[in-house]
Amino acid sequence: MPRERLTPDALVSAAADLADEIGFDHLTLSALAKRSGVRDASLYTHIGGLADLRERVAMLALGEWADALGEAIAGRSGHTALTAFADTYRTLAMGRPGRYAATRHPVPPDRLAASGDAARIIDVCYALLRGYDLSEPDATDAVRLLRSTLHGFSDLEATGGFTADHSLDTSWHRAVEALHHTLTHWSDI
Amino acid sequence: MPRERLTPDALVSAAADLADEIGFDHLTLSALAKRSGVRDASLYTHIGGLADLRERVAMLALGEWADALGEAIAGRSGHTALTAFADTYRTLAMGRPGRYAATRHPVPPDRLAASGDAARIIDVCYALLRGYDLSEPDATDAVRLLRSTLHGFSDLEATGGFTADHSLDTSWHRAVEALHHTLTHWSDI
DNA sequence: TCCGCCTTCCTAATGATCCTAGGGAAGGTC
């Protein structure tokens, strides 16, 4: 009886799940092979090695991120869109830590450009800002501030950087409100 | 002729320099041993292993961070202090990438508490906010926002997350000004 | 002086992991 055929996509998907369970840093070929019911060396038929696997997982995660964030702001604008965007971002970061770490894994620019996923995320950010009436170059500065704030908070939360005995939900909410305020009053800054 | 004696402190310092050169993720015992003119196994006389080394480097980096940030805001307040704090933060993050990555390496809470370095950084953040007239629990929310923004920007910049053809210095400056505006108008948010 | 003890570093060996080279089976094609 023939065994289930492996494919690069199935492997990358399994690797992403594995990363969510054990952490992106602990993703190894041995572990992936074991889970896939195959020997280490057999993986090389489908992927180029560990570095290639990591980059593929990173791109998968970026694509999923772009999908989820794009869906969150669809049909919304302004404060509503920002809140949906931010909450989706944080929920993903907390719920899929391996994939979230993967989105920060450096991927060669040409490979990134070829997939288009990174660009889609940036596009979603710009779409979000349409409700705030910003034009270049302010829009780029604002996108960078937005991404920095959400990423910084999520990363610090995920790595245990916040230790004070105070609700993280509250702090997150205040941070998003502060962003809204900043974006609304951008020209005054 | 007796060779130069190794000490844990000297090893950790060398490891931090090595991390700045090759990246915290690529810090290995073999590389540290080679640089120290000693065999891998000899390191175990001074440190507990790779995990222990990483945590020690993390605590060293946190201490240096606290020193530099504390010095940056000494004798300053309000906008001046915020600018000095932020610029010092980014300069350190860019100039010492291995140490910066180390500051985000998870360290067991008890060990962190024993060193006191993490608490010093938080203290510096609270000291910085004294110029903005915030009281609890707003101060904690504000500290979290401050750290999130600076960390998020530095991390995205360091990992190549910003690709738009627009000055990063400008975006950083705008982000800091936005923080200042937010902190100044905290009660309106 | 000599003897044991401690510190520091060594060699040797084990096991995990990544990766390459080359072989064999299954199935399609000429």
Add this chain to the structure above:
DNA sequence: GACCTTCCCTAGGATCATTAGGAAGGCGGA
């Protein structure tokens, strides 16, 4: 029926973390 491609295998080399045990030198006490 011979050939080719695909997929997975075994075998083995390289790097790395880690443990075990031994040699060299310093130091204190008999």
